[in-house]
Structures are given as C-alpha cells and as structure tokens.
Amino acid sequence: MGTFAKNTDDTELALCAAFPTDLTMLLHAAAGRMTDDLDLAAVEMGLNDVRDWLVLAALDDGRQRTQLELSRVVCVDKTTLISVLDRLEKHELIVRSVDPSDRRVRIPQITSTGRKVYAKFAVARDVAEARALNGVDQAERALLLDLLARIADRQAAALPAS
Amino acid sequence: MGTFAKNTDDTELALCAAFPTDLTMLLHAAAGRMTDDLDLAAVEMGLNDVRDWLVLAALDDGRQRTQLELSRVVCVDKTTLISVLDRLEKHELIVRSVDPSDRRVRIPQITSTGRKVYAKFAVARDVAEARALNGVDQAERALLLDLLARIADRQAAALPAS
DNA sequence: CTCGGATCGTCTGGACTCGGACGATCCTAT
DNA sequence: ATAGGATCGTCCGAGTCCAGACGATCCGAG
Numbered sequence: 574m575g576t577f578a579k580n581t582d583d584t585e586l587a588l589c590a591a592f593p594t595d596l597t598m599l600l601h602a603a604a605g606r607m608t609d610d611l612d613l614a615a616v617e618m619g620l621n622d623v624r625d626w627l628v629l630a631a632l633d634d635g636r637q638r639t640q641l642e643l644s645r646v647v648c649v650d651k652t653t654l655i656s657v658l659d660r661l662e663k664h665e666l667i668v669r670s671v672d673p674s675d676r677r678v679r680i681p682q683i684t685s686t687g688r689k690v691y692a693k694f695a696v697a698r699d700v701a702e703a704r705a706l707n708g709v710d711q712a713e714r715a716l717l718l719d720l721l722a723r724i725a726d727r728q729a730a731a732l733p734a735s
Numbered sequence: 736m737g738t739f740a741k742n743t744d745d746t747e748l749a750l751c752a753a754f755p756t757d758l759t760m761l762l763h764a765a766a767g768r769m770t771d772d773l774d775l776a777a778v779e780m781g782l783n784d785v786r787d788w789l790v791l792a793a794l795d796d797g798r799q800r801t802q803l804e805l806s807r808v809v810c811v812d813k814t815t816l817i818s819v820l821d822r823l824e825k826h827e828l829i830v831r832s833v834d835p836s837d838r839r840v841r842i843p844q845i846t847s848t849g850r851k852v853y854a855k856f857a858v859a860r861d862v863a864e865a866r867a868l869n870g871v872d873q874a875e876r877a878l879l880l881d882l883l884a885r886i887a888d889r890q891a892a893a894l895p896a897s
Numbered sequence: 898c899t900c901g902g903a904t905c906g907t908c909t910g911g912a913c914t915c916g917g918a919c920g921a922t923c924c925t926a927t
Numbered sequence: 928a929t930a931g932g933a934t935c936g937t938c939c940g941a942g943t944c945c946a947g948a949c950g951a952t953c954c955g956a957g
Binding site: 595596597598599600601602603604605606607608611623627648698701702705706709713716717718720721722723724725 | 757758759760761762763764765766767768769770773785789810860863864867868871875878879880882883884885886887
C-alpha cells in the first residue's frame with residue numbers, strides 16, 4: 574500500500590490531482606497531503622511519523638493490549654511495530670511491562686509524558702484538519718467522514734464474498 | 736508517506752477505522768482499501784502495482800513527456816520511475832525512444848498492447864469504484880470528489896504561506 | 898510430569914525507496 | 928570553437944519494510 578512518493582518538491586505540488594475523476598488517486602493525494610503535514614508536526618515534537626502518534630493514540634485509552642493486538646488495531650506490521658515501540662520506549666513515552674500471567678507477552682503502556690506528547694500532537698492534528706476542511710460546513714464534513722468510513726468498511730465486507 | 740501496512744490479514748480487516756473521527760486515518764484507510772483492491776486487479780493482468788497503471792494512464796493521452804516530467808505528473812520518484820518503466824518496457828507495454836532534438840531525454844510512449852492493458856484495467860477500476868460507492872447518489876459522489884480534491888490542493892496552497 | 902503444538906516477541910534476508918553522485922548531452926557566453 | 932554550467936537518465940548506498948524463521952513460553956492430551 575505504501576506506493577506513492579513523498580512530496581519533497583516545492584514547485585510542482587498539486588499534480589497528484591492530475592486525474593481529478595479518479596477516486597483512488599484522489600484518496601491517495603488527499604491522504605498524502607494530510608500525512609505530509611502531520612509528519613512535519615510529528616518530528617517537531619520528537620515523534621518520527623504519523624505512525625508514532627497513531628500507536629500513542631491507540632495506547633492512550635489505557636486498555637491493556639498485547640503487541641500483536643496493538644499491531645492489528647493500528648494496521649502496522651508486528652515487526653515494524655517493534656521499532657516504533659523501541660523508539661517510543663527510548664524517549665520514555667511508553668513502557669513495556671511483562672504480563673505476569675503470561676511471560677511471553679509484553680504489555681506496552683503509555684507514560685505520563687507520553688500522554689502529554691499525545692495531547693500536544695492531537696491539537697496539531699486538529700489544526701491541520703481544520704485547515705484542510707476550511708470553508709466546508711458541518712453537514713458536508715459529516716458526509717465526508719461517513720463516506721470515507723463506508724469506503725473503508727464496505728470493501729472489507731465485500732472481499733470475503735468474492 | 737508510505738506509512739501503513741498492507742492488509743494481509745483476513746480476519747481483522749475493518750480496524751483501520753478504529754479512529755472513526757480522524758480524517759487522516761480515514762483517508763488512509765479508504766485509500767488503502769481501494770489500493771489493495773486495485774493491486775489485486777493489477778497483478779491479475781500482468782501489472783505490478785497501481786503505480787504501473789498510473790504511469791500507463793499518464794502515457795495514454797499520447798503527450799510526449801520526458802521521464803522527469805512524467806515522474807512529476809504521477810508523483811513517483813524519478814529513480815523509482817525507472818524500475819517501473821523498465822518493467823513496462825520488458826512487457827512491451829511501452830517503448831523508450833530517444834528525442835532526436837535532445838539526445839539526453841527519453842520519451843516513453845505507450846504501445847498498442849499497452850493501451851489494451853490500460854483499457855482492461857480501467858474497467859476493473861470502474862468496477863472497484865462503483866462497488867466502493869454503491870448506494871451513494873450522484874450529488875454525494877460529486878461532493879466527495881470535490882472535497883478530496885480540495886483537501887489535496889488546499890494543503891499544497893497553504894504550505895508556501897507558512 | 899512431560900511432550901507436542903500453538904502463540905508470543907524478536908531477528909534476519911531479500912526487496913523496495915529515494916537522496917545524492919555520476920556520465921552524457923545540451924546551451925550560453927565569450 | 929570551446930569552456931562552464933545546467934539538465935537529462937541512471938546508478939549507488941543508506942534506510943525501511945515485511946514474510947518467514949527462531950527461541951521462549953504457554954497449554955492440553957496422555
């Protein structure tokens with residue numbers, strides 16, 4: 574799925590939308606813009622990726638989760654998740670504790686500083702989204718989110734049928 | 736930007752949408768679903784990626800383009816584009832001809848078989864999009880595409896300001 | 898108790914990505 | 928004519944991703 578180039582160009586930016594009728598391309602272009610923006614915000618506060626924040630977000634609800642469960646929740650490969658957790662742990666944003674009832678599994682948990690960084694990033698995300706949707710009224714926003722969710726889910730539901 | 740895992744899971748599919756209010760995540764999830772679907776269609780007809788098709792699509796309009804121009808149009812790194820073109824050329828879907836007026840540049844051009852493959856893939860794409868938007872009326876579709884385009888473009892326009 | 902298989906986290910090998918360097922070619926100024 | 932610099936396509940090296948292998952650990956059958 575990671576299939577398209579990062580936008581390092583400064584001049585020729587909007588050309589991803591050269592296929593203005595193609596849903597897939599538009600989705601990619603839009604997602605790419607948001608991600609580029611958020612990646613920037615992420616590195617500013619010591620994170621590495623949007624993924625770093627995504628993992629933090631998943632951990633913020635305080636649920637105890639196996640690394641494997643976590644990797645499934647955030648759609649990050651379990652081996653890749655390891656490097657993410659390593660980095661987060663090094664920065665003391667999370668800790669990995671061993672489940673005493675099953676010594677195979679590690680339970681990653683967010684620390685208080687991790688929670689702070691997460692909150693800080695959350696407002697950056699809100700700003701980015703607000704800017705992206707500037708001038709779009711509430712009903713249209715709701716429709717957009719609903720349609721996106723439907724696309725993401727429907728495809729999933731449609732696959733096992735075929 | 737290539738930041739999220741491919742969905743090789745069969746069981747836990749819809750969990751990318753575990754953050755149903757987050758625009759960025761939803762965009763990624765939706766784009767991922769479409770791409771997964773189209774990747775499947777791509778390999779079925781001898782292509783490798785959505786990117787392969789994307790390049791073919793860009794070449795299908797018959798405009799003469801430098802490889803560098805092409806890489807900008809489709810948002811693929813110029814070095815990565817080389818491997819794509821190599822593959823397409825090996826499968827005789829394109830040819831690289833040397834511009835006689837500037838022997839530095841190569842002009843990739845789609846062949847007739849390339850055109851055929853492209854057309855075949857286009858219907859697969861239409862089917863996938865139709866399924867994704869099944870039950871969404873015309874006005875809503877138009878709005879969706881418009882909003883996505885706006886997100887993709889507005890961010891680009893907003894960046895140089897900051 | 899113990900043995901075989903399942904499941905956890907981690908490691909490793911091969912493939913891919915992309916910034917920077919390179920030769921070839923062009924263009925402009927002198 | 929030619930030197931210097933810009934621009935093309937390609938190559939290389941460091942970084943990343945992920946399928947599969949691996950040790951550690953758990954659990955159930957006997």
